[in-house]
Amino acid sequence: LELVDVAGEAIGDGITLPLGGLRLQDMAKNSLTQAAKIARDELAKAKLLKGGQGRPFYAVGGTWRNLARLHMEMTNYPLGVMHHYEISAESAANFLKQVAKAEIEKVKGIEGVSKNRRSLLPYGAVVLQEIMAAMQPSKIIVSALGVREGFLYSLLDEAEQKADPLISASEELARLRSRSVTHAHELVDWTAKTFAAFGIDETEDEARYRHAAALLADIGWRAHPEYRGKQSLNIIAHASFFGVDHPGRAFLAMANAYRHDGIFNEAIAPEIKALAPPRYLERARVLAAMMRVVYLLTASMPGIMPRLKWEQRANGVLALVLPASLADLYGERPAGRLAQLARITNRRLVLAVEGGPSMSVK
Structure with a gap:
């Protein structure tokens, strides 16, 4: 487990701890109670967590993504997109408590998670519980990207990196x-x-x-x-x-x-x-x-x-003005669409031709 303090584009302190799922399972000899104690002791070394109080915890990695997938299934979340999936602190606490009971096959929605991943979910849940206890984040935000994407990003030139x-x-x-x-x-x-x-x-x-x-x-x-x-x-x-x-x-x-x-x-x-x-x-x-x-x-x-422009006219009227060369576009159908815009924005609109007629819309 690697924890890093990130503020905007500034990368702060970081620490690496022996809390990966397989490793923790081995160290705890398949005991979730022991795993929680190990995680608590190791995370006590991560002083940077105290600075995260009230801030989001961004979860990167396969175990976190599978926990998020299970949370989606359990809550019947309508959008099956992992990236930037958010879990409130309260919802996460209740969810992790249920997953950490080790009866993972009985958890609602477990069918949505690969069988190869299920056995490690309680250990991931235990670690995340201890992180939340130490950090007290505002919420958890899941990333679909990881170290490989970060490495590829590092190979881009500065202009590409700054692109939205x-x-x-x-x-x-x-x-x-x-x-x-x-x-x-x-x-x-x-x-x-x-x-x-x-x-x-x-x-x-x-x-x-x-x-x-x-x-x-x-x-x-x-x-x-x-x-x-x-x-x-x-x-x-x-x-x-x-x-x-x-x-x-x-x-x-x-x-x-x-x-x-x-x-x-x-x-x-x-x-x-x-x-x-x-x-x-x-x-x-x-x-x-x-x-x-x-x-x-x-x-x-x-x-x-x-070539289309908006003109402010008297009494708060706003006109969409067509150039004279596009006067053939002037008519009831575009006026009808403009009327919809007027209705939804609660504004007085007019369709007009430059140097020519205008039509109020309602």
Whole structure:
């Protein structure tokens, strides 16, 4: 067992202890009571744990992942994605107590764990119990990455290391599956300007998630129209993304689902929706409503979005202005999409042509 204090990108003190599952089982002579005592004595050497009080404990390695898998099965967690799976301190304490009783085959959900891994789970649970007692973390966050990925990361040049893994993966999916990656990047810029025009504030992570959602907005276009929302949601919900937690992943999936299946469709993926806080769901609907407006006007072709602009007019009215050369796009259907956006954002919107007519939407 290796414990390391990490703050941001700063790597602090670390210690290595003889508490791997197989080794601990041998040292304790198959006694979980003895294993707990050994773990407690060894962890007393890890003074750095005291500095972790109230901070997350990031669990890296196969034993931790299998414990997390069992916790997922036991709690009927709706998303089978290991990376950044979070377990609250209270839930972890109750769960580990049950696993550490050694009757592992009787634990609910054990069928979801490989038989080869099951015998070591109680020893992993004992060690994690003692870590939590010494550290008192706020929660446990599970990593699907490990030492090998860290080594590969160390071989990257500085520019690659600083790249956002979520944005990089989303852009790769856009290149592989969308009609135009240029259009996807235009959507990133247009939604940023639209959020600003609407006065919608964003945290750093919310801006990242909007960026990623815009890149992913067209990845389902090859599917039948009735299934684009479901297919897109499934790809995003289960993609090999890093740099995003499960609520953020739910935001990305729901934004894409709402974009295809309608922003007022309450029946969409309730199990995924349950993972996102209300603020994320609201943002996902707003972002999807913006996408539904602009995709109707651009037909996913690049070069159109940069020519659309928002204008502030009298009495708090906000106008989406088309250039005169795109006046043929002016009509009731885009006005109807704009009306949905107006409704969900509670704003007074107008569709207009530069130097020409305008249409209020309700």
